[in-house]
Amino acid sequence: MSDLPLKQQLAEIIENVIGTSVAHDDLLIESGLVDSMTAVDIVMAVKNAFGCKVPATEIDEHLESVDALAAFVQNNR
Amino acid sequence: MHFDFDRCEFADCSQGGSAPALRDSQRVLDWAGLQAAVEAWVVRATGEGIVPGTALVLSGHKQIEFVVAMLGCLRMGVTYVPLDSINPPQRLQRIIELVGAGHCYDAGLDSFRAGAAAAAPLAEAGLAYIMFTSGSTGDPKGVQIGRDSLALFAGWIRDCLALGPQPAFMNQMLFSFDFSLFDLCGALALGGQCVLCPREVIADPDTFVGYLAEGQVQVWASTPSFVRQQLLNDAFTAEHLPALQVFVFGAESLTPALARQLWERFPKARIINSYGPTEATCSTTWIEIQPPLEAGVQPLSIGRAKPYAELFLDDGELCIAGDHVMRGYLNRPDLSEAVLFEHNGKRAYRSGDLAEIDAQGRVFFHGRRDDQIKLHGYRIELGEVDAGLTTLPGVSTAATVALRRPDGTLVRMIGFIETPELLPAATLGPLPAALADWKQRLAGSLPAYMIPSELLACGQFPATLSDKVDRKRLAALYQEARMKRRKETA
Numbered sequence: 263m264s265d266l267p268l269k270q271q272l273a274e275i276i277e278n279v280i281g282t283s284v285a286h287d288d289l290l291i292e293s294g295l296v297d298s299m300t301a302v303d304i305v306m307a308v309k310n311a312f313g314c315k316v317p318a319t320e321i322d323e324h325l326e327s328v329d330a331l332a333a334f335v336q337n338n339r
Numbered sequence: 340m341h342f343d344f345d346r347c348e349f350a351d352c353s354q355g356g357s358a359p360a361l362r363d364s365q366r367v368l369d370w371a372g373l374q375a376a377v378e379a380w381v382v383r384a385t386g387e388g389i390v391p392g393t394a395l396v397l398s399g400h401k402q403i404e405f406v407v408a409m410l411g412c413l414r415m416g417v418t419y420v421p422l423d424s425i426n427p428p429q430r431l432q433r434i435i436e437l438v439g440a441g442h443c444y445d446a447g448l449d450s451f452r453a454g455a456a457a458a459a460p461l462a463e464a465g466l467a468y469i470m471f472t473s474g475s476t477g478d479p480k481g482v483q484i485g486r487d488s489l490a491l492f493a494g495w496i497r498d499c500l501a502l503g504p505q506p507a508f509m510n511q512m513l514f515s516f517d518f519s520l521f522d523l524c525g526a527l528a529l530g531g532q533c534v535l536c537p538r539e540v541i542a543d544p545d546t547f548v549g550y551l552a553e554g555q556v557q558v559w560a561s562t563p564s565f566v567r568q569q570l571l572n573d574a575f576t577a578e579h580l581p582a583l584q585v586f587v588f589g590a591e592s593l594t595p596a597l598a599r600q601l602w603e604r605f606p607k608a609r610i611i612n613s614y615g616p617t618e619a620t621c622s623t624t625w626i627e628i629q630p631p632l633e634a635g636v637q638p639l640s641i642g643r644a645k646p647y648a649e650l651f652l653d654d655g656e657l658c659i660a661g662d663h664v665m666r667g668y669l670n671r672p673d674l675s676e677a678v679l680f681e682h683n684g685k686r687a688y689r690s691g692d693l694a695e696i697d698a699q700g701r702v703f704f705h706g707r708r709d710d711q712i713k714l715h716g717y718r719i720e721l722g723e724v725d726a727g728l729t730t731l732p733g734v735s736t737a738a739t740v741a742l743r744r745p746d747g748t749l750v751r752m753i754g755f756i757e758t759p760e761l762l763p764a765a766t767l768g769p770l771p772a773a774l775a776d777w778k779q780r781l782a783g784s785l786p787a788y789m790i791p792s793e794l795l796a797c798g799q800f801p802a803t804l805s806d807k808v809d810r811k812r813l814a815a816l817y818q819e820a821r822m823k824r825r826k827e828t829a
Contacts, residue, residue: 273825280751281744283821285828294792297751299715302568318544318571 269332275311276328279303286328291321301325314338340370341530344493347413347486349374355530358505362554363403363535370530373407380411387442387451391416393460394438394469397514398431399446400424401537405514406523408444409468413486418466420481423513425786434471434479438669463666470517472617473719473789474674475710477726481669484517488620488663491647493524495622499646500525500611502585507532508558509551511541511565517621518589518716521560544572548579556580560587562716563597576604589613589622590716592638592704592748598628614641614704617718618678618688620663623648624702640701641694649682650696656708657694660687710810712741714749717788721752721810727785728754728794731777738800738808739791740817754791755800755813762798765812767820770796 266274269286276284279300290296296304301321309315312335316324324334340358343350349370356371368376389395395417399405405421412419420438422431424447435443441458444451467489474480496502508522510533526533534554541547547569559566566586569575577583586601586608593612601610615622626642644650649660664686667675678689693705710721721739728737736757742750755767762768770777774794781790801812 278744281742281748282750282818283825285825287828288824294751297792299564299568300750302571305571 268335269328271311272308272331272335273328275307276304276331279307284328286332288327290325290327292326296325304331308335312339340374342410342527344413344490344524344528347416349377351530355505358530359507359532360526361403361406361533361535363401364537364540364550366403368403373410376403376407377410377414380407381414384408384411384415384417384444384451389415389417389442389451392418392464393442393458394418394420394440394466396420396422396431396435396438396440396443396454397446398422398424398426398443400513401510401535402446403535404449405446406533406535408446409514409523410527413467413489418461418469418483420469420471421514422471423515425513425788426515427783427786429784430479430786434481437471437478437481438469462670466666469669470617471515473711473723475720475722477723479723480671480674482517482617483666483669484620485662485666488665489520489524491661491663492520492620492622493528495645495647496521496525497528499625500585500587502529502531502558505529505531506557506585507534507555507582508560509534509536509554509556511536511561512716516590516717517617518560518562520621521587521589522558525558525560544569545574548572548574551583552580555582557582558585558587559583560589562590563588563593564591564715566601567597570600570604577606577608580605583608585609585611587611587613589615590718591713593628594638595632598632598639602630612639612642614702616659616688616690616692618665618690619648619659619661620665623659623661623663624650626701638704640697641704642702643700644702649685649687650702651682652694652696653689655693655695655705657690657692657702658682658687659690660685662686664688706747712749712752714741714752714788719752719789724752724754724785724789724791727781727789728756728791730784731756731774731780733771733773736800738810738813740810740814742814742817752791753814753817754794755797756794757798757800758796759799762796764799765801765816766798767816768796768798770794 305316340351340355357369359367360370360373361368397408435454439459440454443454465485466483467486469481471479508526510522512519540550610628613622613625624642647661660682680687695703724739725737734756738755740753777794801809803809
């Protein structure tokens, strides 16, 4: 994996899936940037990159923002 | 036993009556029970004054009663109009009026009620069903499919796909979408079982897998998007679903990457890809996907023409001819005339899909020539969403944009409302406070899959040279605004 800071790596993963730029504090799900389909792709991409899988029932919580996802990956990788 | 779609009646009734025919979350109905239920339903419908040559609107969601009513209509020569309860009441009522259906049947309540104020018989005879699909002017349009077309479709599943004796099919797609007929016609024509999967069962991954395992589902038909969602569930594997043998896809592009992921979990499964607009009875082409797959994410071929279908290109646009082509749009000769024509003595349909056909007759899909999109398998006219947005208070002009990734794949819809009094031309901004509840409001008139993911205000809309809203420019403005926000917060 690259040497970029974790948040930046996650932001790039998300940007590749949703096809638009994200700021680290953007509310991904609440704003509509991420929907249930793109959430699946993000979870799978994070699993491939970091080896940790967001449980299906906790997607709203850990995909709330790049910051939230970074905290999850930090604690579970 | 099975259901003979050519004659619209039950056949081989002396055997297999105790085998399961339909399953929903409440009960299992065997073949003898299904036949009895259909005959009883026909008696009730007749008693309600429903007569052949008229339309009956069926509403509900994955109840056995819904299927009983569909078969009852076919038995009677009544044209059914299937509507899932995902449609808000306002849209349901609009469709009842458009059809001029004198009666409706609610499968959830198992009861009949009065329909349109101005009921009228259908102008077109011999229709099996009318399926409503998104219309670019804001009103959904009714695709009229003949009984013989439906029989051709059922015959294709029975004779061409080698699904084995009495297979059990998963039925997950809404009855409002014609691809859901694949499971119904397959199970009924082959004397198998149709396992109806309501959304509350699907919502819980473990419950869903358990439900499919209990029904010993062998054939899975869905959009690629739906199966992708299941990949989140670690129990979605051949170990937990040992009976599952065949995946059939349609309604959107299937990629090699997804096929590969599926084979990792179901190494022995067959994968069939299929394509076809509602206007040509669910599916027109099909192909069995064979490993090794080409690398990359280019969508796989959508297949070759079925035995009864002819395909050709007109200026890159895929045209479909055969007896499975629709009998026109309900009460819209203007729309029908624009897309229907005769080819070698058969009805032919101009699909609006751009395609390429290779030397082996394999068709490859290359997008649309208009503003119709397929989002997660849902067919949506951006114009209908625009029209829905203008029902919001204070909104007179709106435009919807399909956001795509750099490789052209579709992500989601973004809505824009024009607020020239609040913002400079071609400048985006937040919504007026009065529209804070826009999503809830839209849910009153549009089904959930037609509601944009975001709604933004824009000064005067950018226009194309022909004075239409420039949707591409709106998408670019959106991307610039997103980029700017990321830079500001980095």
